Amino acid sequence: MGVKPGCKQTEVGVIPEDWDVLPLGRLIKRPPSYGINAAAIPLDARFPTYIRITDVTDDGRFARESRVSVSHSASSSYVLDPGDIVLARTGASVGKSYMYRPRDGYLVFAGFLIRVSPNNDYLLSAFLAYFTQSQPYWNWITANSMRSGQPGINGQEYAALIVPLPPTIAEQEAIAEALGDADALIESLEELIAKKCLIKQGAMQELLTGKRRLPGFSGEWEVKRLGSVLRFQVGSPFMSSFFNDKNQGLRLVRNRDLKSDDQTFYYSGAFNHEFLVYDGDVLVGMDGDFLPRIWAKGAALLNQRVGRIVCRDGLDRVFASYYLIDPLQEIEDTTLSTTVKHLAHGDVEKIENPLPEIEEQLAIAAVLSDMDSEIEALQAKLAKARQIKQGMMQELLTGRIRLV
Numbered sequence: 001m002g003v004k005p006g007c008k009q010t011e012v013g014v015i016p017e018d019w020d021v022l023p024l025g026r027l028i029k030r031p032p033s034y035g036i037n038a039a040a041i042p043l044d045a046r047f048p049t050y051i052r053i054t055d056v057t058d059d060g061r062f063a064r065e066s067r068v069s070v071s072h073s074a075s076s077s078y079v080l081d082p083g084d085i086v087l088a089r090t091g092a093s094v095g096k097s098y099m100y101r102p103r104d105g106y107l108v109f110a111g112f113l114i115r116v117s118p119n120n121d122y123l124l125s126a127f128l129a130y131f132t133q134s135q136p137y138w139n140w141i142t143a144n145s146m147r148s149g150q151p152g153i154n155g156q157e158y159a160a161l162i163v164p165l166p167p168t169i170a171e172q173e174a175i176a177e178a179l180g181d182a183d184a185l186i187e188s189l190e191e192l193i194a195k196k197c198l199i200k201q202g203a204m205q206e207l208l209t210g211k212r213r214l215p216g217f218s219g220e221w222e223v224k225r226l227g228s229v230l231r232f233q234v235g236s237p238f239m240s241s242f243f244n245d246k247n248q249g250l251r252l253v254r255n256r257d258l259k260s261d262d263q264t265f266y267y268s269g270a271f272n273h274e275f276l277v278y279d280g281d282v283l284v285g286m287d288g289d290f291l292p293r294i295w296a297k298g299a300a301l302l303n304q305r306v307g308r309i310v311c312r313d314g315l316d317r318v319f320a321s322y323y324l325i326d327p328l329q330e331i332e333d334t335t336l337s338t339t340v341k342h343l344a345h346g347d348v349e350k351i352e353n354p355l356p357e358i359e360e361q362l363a364i365a366a367v368l369s370d371m372d373s374e375i376e377a378l379q380a381k382l383a384k385a386r387q388i389k390q391g392m393m394q395e396l397l398t399g400r401i402r403l404v
Contacts, residue, residue, distance in 0.1 A: 007399075010162070010164070011162040012136040012140075012162055012163075012164045012398075013136055013398055014398065015164050015398055015399045016399040016402070018167045019164055019165060019166055019167065019399050020164075020165045020167070021162050021163065021164055021165065022122075022162070022163060022165060023159060023160050023161065023162060023163070024116065024128075024158060024159055024160070024161040024162075024163055025159030025160065026122075027118060027119055027122050027123040027128075027163060027165075028116050028117055028118055028119055028123075028159075029117045029118070029119050030117060031155065031159065032087075032114045032115065032116050032155035032156075032158050032159055033114065033115050033155065034089075034111060034113075034114055034115075034155065035078055035086070035108075035109040035110045035111045035112070035113045035114070035115065036070070036072060036074060036075065036077070036078040036108060036109070036110060036111060037110075037111040038050075038070050038071075038072040038075070038110070038111075039070075040052065040068040040069070040070060040110075041068065041069050041070065041071055042068060042069065043067045043068055043069050044069045044071075046069075047069040047070060047071045047075075048069060048070060048075055048079065048106050048107065048108045049067050049068070049069055049070075049104075049105050049106060049107050049108070050067075050068050050069055050070035050107075050108055050110060051080070051086065051098070051107045051108070051109050051110065051113070052068075052110040052112065052113070053088045053090075053091065053093045053096065053110070053112045053113060054066070054093075055067070056086070056088065056093070056096045056097070056098045056113075058096065059133070059186075060096070060097050060098055060099065060129060060132070060133055061098065062098060062101075062104045062107070064104070070108050070110075075108045078108045078109055079106065079107065079108055080100040080107045080108070080109055080115070081100065081117070082100060082101070082102055083099070083100065083117065083118060083120065083125035084099070084100045084115055084116070084117050084125075085097055085098065085099045085100070085115070085116050085117075085118070085125060085128060085129055085132070086098050086100070086109050086113040086114065086115050086116075087113065087114045087115075087116065087132070087153075087158055088112065088113060088114075089112055089113065089114050089152055089153055089154060089155075089158075090112055090150065090151065090152040090153075091112070091150065091151060091152070092151065094141060094145045094151045094152055094153055095132075095137070095138060095141035095145065095153070097129065097132035097133070099125055099126065099128075099129035114154075114155050114158055116128075116158065120169075121169075122165070122169075123163065123165065123172070124169065124172045124173060124176055126172075126176035126179075126180065127172040127173075127175060127176050128163065129176075130175070130176060130179050130393060130397060131163060131164070131397055133393065134393050134394070134397050135394065136164075136397075136398075137161075140161060140162070141153065144157055164397065164398065164399070166399065168404070170404055171402070171403065171404045174403035174404050175396045175397065175403060178392065178396060178403060179389065179392060179393065179396065182385065182388065182389040182392055183389070185385050186382065186385050186386060186389065189378060189381060189382040189385060190382065192378060193375060193378050193379060193382065196371070196374060196375050196378065197375060199371070200368065200371040200372070200375065203367065203368065203371065204322060204325070204368060207364045207367065207368070208322060208323055208326070208364065209354075210354060210356065213360075214360070214363050214364065214367065216363075217356070217359075217360045217363065220354075221354035221355055221356050222354065222355060223352055223353065223354050223355075224314075224352065224353070224354075224355045225349070225350070225351070225352050226315075226348060226349055226350075226351045226352070226353070226355075227349030227350065228312075228314070229311065229312050229313070229314040229315035229355070230309055230310060230311050230312060230315050230320065230348070230349065231310040231312065231349070232284075232307050232308075232309065232310070232345065232346070232347075232348040232349050233274075233302070233307060233308040233310050234286070234304070234305075234306075234307050234345055235253070235275060235301075235302035235303045235304045235305065235306045235307070235308075236271070236272065236275045236301070236302065236303065236304060237303075237304040238252065238267050238269065238271065238301065238303055238304070239269055241269075242267050242268045242269030243265050243266070243267060244265065244266050244267075244268060245263070245264065245265055245266070246266070247266055248266055248268045249266045249267045249268035249269070250266060250267055250271070250276075250299060250300055250301050251264060251265070251266055251267075251297070251298065251299075251300040251301070252265045252266060252267050252300065252301050252303045253277050253283065253295065253300045253301065253302055253303055253306050254303045254305075254306065255285040255286065255287050255288065255303075255305050255306055257297075258283060258285045258291075258293050258306070259285075261297075267301050271301055275301050275302045276299060276300075276301065276302075277295055277299065277300045277301065277302050277308065278295070278299055279295060279296050279297070279298065280294060280295070280296075280317065281294070281295045281308055281309075281317075282294055282295075282308065282309040282311075282317055282320055282321045282324075283295050283302075283306055283307065283308055283309075284306070284307045284308075284309065284324075284328065284343065284348070285305070285306060285307075285343075286305045286306060286307055286342060286343040287305050287340050287341070287342055287343070288340055288341065289332060289341075290328040290329070290331060290332045290341075290343050291325065291328065291329075292309065292320070292321050292324045292325060292328060293321070294318070294321050307343070307345075307348070309321075309324065309348070313358075314355075314358060315355075315358075315361070316358060316361040316362055316365055318365040318369060319361035319362070319364060319365040322364070322365065322368050323355075323361075324348070324351075327351045327353060328343075328348070331343065331347050331351075
């Protein structure tokens with residue numbers, strides 16, 4: 001299939017005829033420069049904040065929660081100016097980028113980052129920042145970074161990066177503004193989700209300990225041994241010869257499956273039905289972290305080193321999924337291990353804590369579930385906003401959609 005009229009094929013793909021493609025080195029004020037090689041120190045107001053590869057998020061922002069400082073006599077030579085962009089030059093993070101914004105404070109960039117300073121007469125910093133999040137850019141990173149066992153791109157190679165350029169600065173501005181609006185929506189949703197999560201955390205600390213009571217409930221909670229209201233069922237050591245990744249049989253619930261779906265396995269052999277897991281079951285990983293999770297991925301089989309909370313009379317299952325978080329965290333914190341921490345079979349049933357009556361459990365679970373539903377709806381909205389931004393980038397940064 002040929003290139004449609006009004007377009008041309010270039011190193012970065014098909015772009016409009018009136019767009020240009022130029023190497024980054026011709027569009028910056030000075031050659032790419034490397035950051036300072038200095039050790040980080042704990043955050044200290046007397047010294048500048050240090051930005052390292054690990055402080056750059058996947059979506060090109062400065063991770064302020066992990067801030068550190070740098071104390072070095074040459075620090076002033078490595079201070080970022082508005083519009084400067086730093087690019088990761090080595091390791092698994094190669095290609096990650098960050099455009100400096102004054103709101104992030106006074107930043108000194110580290111040695112595994114490379115600074116480029118766009119000449120805004122030809123290339124807007126914001127336009128370049130969005131291009132470094134695009135698929136053509138990441139295709140170039142992949143093709144150019146694997147020269148040896150350790151991925152890497154040096155300053156000279158970054159200067160050779162081909163950048164697609166609209167014919168006017170006004171078009172670059174329009175594209176950057178549209179994508180900036182998309183980013184603003186994403187950031188506002190992230191902030192709202194973080195706020196809702198903090199509110200929920202506070203509600204859990206109060207409601208699950210009896211510090212705050214819901215209307216209609218009073219009286220002391222009775223201290224109970226959890227073995228009187230639940231049974232902790234441990235999964236079966238299914239034969240690995242029947243494991244497969246071809247969707248044959250029933251899905252297995254392994255410890256890692258409680259955290260992600262990056263590698264799903266199935267079991268095609270015979271099994272005892274007491275190990276069947278259903279949506280709504282409360283499961284606990286017995287290796288690593290012991291956080292309880294409600295299963296919601298369909299019928300499956302409970303594999304060894306995963307436990308299930310089987311509620312008896314006097315304990316609501318949804319309430320248990322919230323109530324057990326803190327005592328299980330306490331067990332995890334006090335478990336000694338040089339490698340991976342392990343939850344013992346009887347640890348959960350031995351827990352002794354004040355427990356409300358079932359009616360109050362149901363009321364508390366309803367409040368917290370409503371909060372979770374609200375957060376999940378916002379997270380879905382956030383995922384959609386990110387997806388829309390990606391689609392906008394594909395269209396705007398290749399000129400398929402023109403704004404001016």
